[in-house]
Amino acid sequence: MATQNTKTLARLMMAPSVLLLLVWMIVPLAMTLWFSFQNYNLLDPSNVSFTGLFNYQFFYTDPAFFQSIWNTLVIVGGVLLITVIGGIAIALLLDQPIFGQGIVRILIISPFFVMPPVAALVWKNMIMNPSYGVFADISKFFGLRPIDWFAQYPLFSIVIIVAWQWLPFATLILLTALQSLDGEQKEAAEMDGANFLNRFIYLVVPHLARSITVVILIQTIFLLGVYAEILVTTNGGPGYASTNLAFLIYRTALLGYDVGGASAGGIIAVVLANIVAFFLMRAVGKNLDR
Amino acid sequence: MGSITLQKVSKVFGEAKVIPSIDLEINNGEFVVFVGPSGCGKSTLLRLIAGLEDVSGGHILIDGKDVTDAAPAERGLAMVFQSYALYPHMSVRNNIAFPLKMAKLDKAIIDKKVTDAARVLNLTDYLERRPSQLSGGQRQRVAIGRAIVREPSAFLFDEPLSNLDAALRGTMRLEISDLHHQLKTTMVYVTHDQVEAMTMADKIVVLNRGNIEQVGSPLELYKSPRNLFVAGFIGSPHMNFVNGAYAQSKSAKTAGIRPEHLNLSKDSGLWTGTVKVAEHLGADTFLHLDVDGIGPITARVGGEFGAQYGDRVYLTPDEAKLHRFDDKGIALKA
Numbered sequence: 151m152a153t154q155n156t157k158t159l160a161r162l163m164m165a166p167s168v169l170l171l172l173v174w175m176i177v178p179l180a181m182t183l184w185f186s187f188q189n190y191n192l193l194d195p196s197n198v199s200f201t202g203l204f205n206y207q208f209f210y211t212d213p214a215f216f217q218s219i220w221n222t223l224v225i226v227g228g229v230l231l232i233t234v235i236g237g238i239a240i241a242l243l244l245d246q247p248i249f250g251q252g253i254v255r256i257l258i259i260s261p262f263f264v265m266p267p268v269a270a271l272v273w274k275n276m277i278m279n280p281s282y283g284v285f286a287d288i289s290k291f292f293g294l295r296p297i298d299w300f301a302q303y304p305l306f307s308i309v310i311i312v313a314w315q316w317l318p319f320a321t322l323i324l325l326t327a328l329q330s331l332d333g334e335q336k337e338a339a340e341m342d343g344a345n346f347l348n349r350f351i352y353l354v355v356p357h358l359a360r361s362i363t364v365v366i367l368i369q370t371i372f373l374l375g376v377y378a379e380i381l382v383t384t385n386g387g388p389g390y391a392s393t394n395l396a397f398l399i400y401r402t403a404l405l406g407y408d409v410g411g412a413s414a415g416g417i418i419a420v421v422l423a424n425i426v427a428f429f430l431m432r433a434v435g436k437n438l439d440r
Numbered sequence: 441m442g443s444i445t446l447q448k449v450s451k452v453f454g455e456a457k458v459i460p461s462i463d464l465e466i467n468n469g470e471f472v473v474f475v476g477p478s479g480c481g482k483s484t485l486l487r488l489i490a491g492l493e494d495v496s497g498g499h500i501l502i503d504g505k506d507v508t509d510a511a512p513a514e515r516g517l518a519m520v521f522q523s524y525a526l527y528p529h530m531s532v533r534n535n536i537a538f539p540l541k542m543a544k545l546d547k548a549i550i551d552k553k554v555t556d557a558a559r560v561l562n563l564t565d566y567l568e569r570r571p572s573q574l575s576g577g578q579r580q581r582v583a584i585g586r587a588i589v590r591e592p593s594a595f596l597f598d599e600p601l602s603n604l605d606a607a608l609r610g611t612m613r614l615e616i617s618d619l620h621h622q623l624k625t626t627m628v629y630v631t632h633d634q635v636e637a638m639t640m641a642d643k644i645v646v647l648n649r650g651n652i653e654q655v656g657s658p659l660e661l662y663k664s665p666r667n668l669f670v671a672g673f674i675g676s677p678h679m680n681f682v683n684g685a686y687a688q689s690k691s692a693k694t695a696g697i698r699p700e701h702l703n704l705s706k707d708s709g710l711w712t713g714t715v716k717v718a719e720h721l722g723a724d725t726f727l728h729l730d731v732d733g734i735g736p737i738t739a740r741v742g743g744e745f746g747a748q749y750g751d752r753v754y755l756t757p758d759e760a761k762l763h764r765f766d767d768k769g770i771a772l773k774a
Contacts, residue, residue: 338525342539343513356529
């Protein structure tokens with residue numbers, strides 16, 4: 151009886167927050183869904199009417215649509231690749247006993263505290279600028295022609311900036327996982343004749359599997375909606391070369407004043423995110439069960 | 441083959457001199473136990489032999505070859521760790537096969553060796569399980585299996601039974617002894633438990649503060665401990681030490697008498713004492729007594745000797761089995 155009462159009480163106590171979260175999620179989603187079937191343009195806000203699937207057709211036939219989806223996936227995939235591999239490498243280095251360990255760790259983590267527009271501006275003006283950026287200086291030093299990053303490799307530049315921001319997160323999670331690896335296991339492997347590479351493959355990577363999964367899942371959620379970095383650097387261009395789905399929705403809503411079309415894009419983004427989540431969970435989700 | 445020689449081996453951690461200097465000879469096929477209280481350097485000594493720690497001075501020879509600077513894997517030794525150190529994400533089969541896989545042996549040979557080892561250790565039914573699905577004793581056997589497939593020149597055990605319950609510890613003790621008789625390979629075993637040392641060892645090395653106090657067979661150490669430390673450490677319950685007038689009458693600073701060498705009587709004897717605690721084990725009873733003019737004494741009597749808290753009893757030490765120590769704590773010859 152006592153447990154039954156506690157359970158009921160616990161549910162009652164949790165109900166308000168669950169309800170709040172549900173409303174918080176359901177209301178915007180329902181509104182977006184509603185607007186996506188409306189002909190609703192801010193240039194003519196008095197003339198709102200039901201248009202069926204026209205908004206979806208409009209968004210779908212936008213020449214930027216497929217490219218923006220592709221760009222979204224490239225940003226997610228590229229950043230994940232760089233942060234996971236780079237994160238493991240840096241975590242392995244930080245796990246070694248070195249002089250000034252605390253300072254080094256804080257320095258490594260600091261990019262995470264820089265807000266995205268600031269980080270992007272720093273990269274745009276101080277590092278990647280073709281006339282006075284650091285990369286340009288390096289190119290000139292070797293007698294090469296400086297690269298105009300945002301004109302020549304717009305999407306790759308975005309990937310680099312976003313990866314720089316997320317690398318500390320991956321490093322931090324993977325470093326804590328690395329530190330929890332049992333020292334005796336490493337010694338046992340050493341006695342079993344495993345060299346560093348074998349210890350890494352057979353001992354460290356399986357031990358890190360769960361943390362890598364967490365890094366991938368959390369980062370994917372945020373990377374699907376990368377926006378600020380694009381806005382302050384390339385503004386989606388040249389053409390649509392660095393426009394992702396989030397940025398395309400922004401253009402439709404706030405540059406085209408087309409609330410209906412943007413809402414349709416939003417719903418498509420939700421569907422895309424769910425497809426990505428589905429494949430991700432199938433690929434790496436089993437690591438969480440162990 | 442598997443003789444190990446330590447020549448003036450020392451180990452320093454920063455300021456702390458954990459092992460000042462040790463010379464030791466371990467013969468091929470011997471079961472040698474390093475025993476001592478915690479912090480005496482016994483595990484460090486084992487890790488030095490394994491190559492997991494670098495020596496600060498001296499030389500380590502295995503089969504006459506200097507391996508002081510050799511990597512752990514090159515020394516041909518296998519180690520069983522206190523935590524077993526099994527690879528948690530691999531099946532039992534892959535755990536046991538891992539050293540063979542690292543040695544790049546043929547798949548068929550690996551399979552055969554793993555199957556053989558599993559049969560010896562009664563693990564055949566568990567080969568596809570993960571370590572987390574095994575009991576403590578089974579994990580222990582997997583760790584031993586991983587060690588024996590390599591056919592090392594010597595096995596190193598680092599307190600392997602300390603995580604098991606008392607009953608299982610007894611069984612595993614027998615299994616390891618049995619394994620030693622089957623394989624006839626050198627085994628070096630570290631423990632703080634003198635019972636494990638006494639029951640398993642061919643040769644016991646008693647360590648204290650990084651120094652060897654005495655080396656000898658279990659019965660040698662029991663019968664003629666070289667000093668107070670060994671006398672107090674070997675034997676259970678511990679030897680009683682008596683100072684003062686009684687010791688002087690035997691021309692010694694300290695007289696040592698084991699609990700089993702005291703004759704107890706309810707009518708007459710040399711000393712009289714009051715029973716403080718009586719531990720009835722069935723066959724034996726351990727009496728913790730407060731003896732008049734001497735102090736606390738532990739005595740071992742047969743289970744039929746009825747004694748309760750507060751009883752007055754008479755004790756007489758068996759003079760022939762008395763140990764005498766001088767003022768430096770060194771044993772005096774009879």
